[in-house]
Amino acid sequence: MTAQRIDGKAAAEALIGRVTDDVARLIRDHGVQPGLAVVLVGDDPASTVYVRSKIKRTAAAGMRSFDHRLPGDVSEDDLLAIIARLNADPQVNGILVQLPLPKHISADRVINAIDPGKDVDGLHPVNAGRLSAGTAKLVPCTPRGCVILAKGVRGTLAGLDAVVVGRSAIVGKPLAQLLLAEDATVTIAHSKTKDLADVCRRADLLFAAVGRPEMVRGDWVKPGATVVDVGINRLALPDGKSRLIGDVAYAEAEKVAGAITPVPGGVGPMTIACLLLNTLIAARARAGLPEPMV
Numbered sequence: 001m002t003a004q005r006i007d008g009k010a011a012a013e014a015l016i017g018r019v020t021d022d023v024a025r026l027i028r029d030h031g032v033q034p035g036l037a038v039v040l041v042g043d044d045p046a047s048t049v050y051v052r053s054k055i056k057r058t059a060a061a062g063m064r065s066f067d068h069r070l071p072g073d074v075s076e077d078d079l080l081a082i083i084a085r086l087n088a089d090p091q092v093n094g095i096l097v098q099l100p101l102p103k104h105i106s107a108d109r110v111i112n113a114i115d116p117g118k119d120v121d122g123l124h125p126v127n128a129g130r131l132s133a134g135t136a137k138l139v140p141c142t143p144r145g146c147v148i149l150a151k152g153v154r155g156t157l158a159g160l161d162a163v164v165v166g167r168s169a170i171v172g173k174p175l176a177q178l179l180l181a182e183d184a185t186v187t188i189a190h191s192k193t194k195d196l197a198d199v200c201r202r203a204d205l206l207f208a209a210v211g212r213p214e215m216v217r218g219d220w221v222k223p224g225a226t227v228v229d230v231g232i233n234r235l236a237l238p239d240g241k242s243r244l245i246g247d248v249a250y251a252e253a254e255k256v257a258g259a260i261t262p263v264p265g266g267v268g269p270m271t272i273a274c275l276l277l278n279t280l281i282a283a284r285a286r287a288g289l290p291e292p293m294v
């Protein structure tokens, strides 16, 4: 038996469709057009591609898009000054600073400078704290996308054994919090975890977010498990082109899993859809309106 291939692209299109409808209602009934500012420092080719795609999607959903491209040697003070302007701009509801930042800039200081109400990445300590308190509005986009995909397959996650491999602030930790809020039994595993393969084999829901190509092998997967691959590793090919591969050895895992996300076409598209959702949530909150019913 071959696992169901989870279509993240289709799920993202569906979510973006619902967000787009709600944006149109917001403009029509309240005269509010959500706006997203994306800040890119430097000219890393992969980051440039993602940022371009985010800007295109934002506009297609009926939102305003503000594009700030800064040279790789911009000073931290200049970047902080731009954040301060975006914080004060009423047309800007969401601010995303593309990570990673160059070494001479403290990502911590930059994230701390973003108005928590505009922090559509959900990385500000206030939003991270709210997530752990169970009162979050803006939660990190990739984890939110992972949970939506898992619920799409399983319906409820209550009582399921979830294993998250990876403990980053942007994926692993917030993902564990979201799964806990769904009443899953959550384990966070990482590079120092003993008997990692055995831990993974206990998972009804296995999330791989380590950034190591094909680290999770087929025999780490419990038969019938739902596998969500967060890894996006760009592998250079001899012909100068590149190929994206995940953190899961897909060809092996699909023989064992019940359902599995591909790379590309899995979690990646959901990340962008959730960014638009967060921008909508921020704009509605700013206007004193309840959360969208998307």
Ligand SMILES: Nc1nc(=O)c2c([nH]1)NC[C@@H]1CN(c3ccc(C(=O)N[C@@H](CCC(=O)O)C(=O)O)cc3)C=[N+]21
Residues within 6 Å of the ligand: 049, 050, 096, 097, 098, 099, 100, 121, 141, 142, 232, 244, 263, 264, 265, 266, 267, 268, 269, 270, 271, 272
């Ligand atoms: N502050 C911040 N927030 C982020 O959310 C953030 C970031 N920084 N830095 C970089 C990573 C990466 N990221 C992706 C989003 C979508 C795809 C995506 O749509 N990928 C497509 C393929 C795209 C391709 O072919 O290159 C897919 O998986 O199907 C990938 C990667 C967001 N990130």
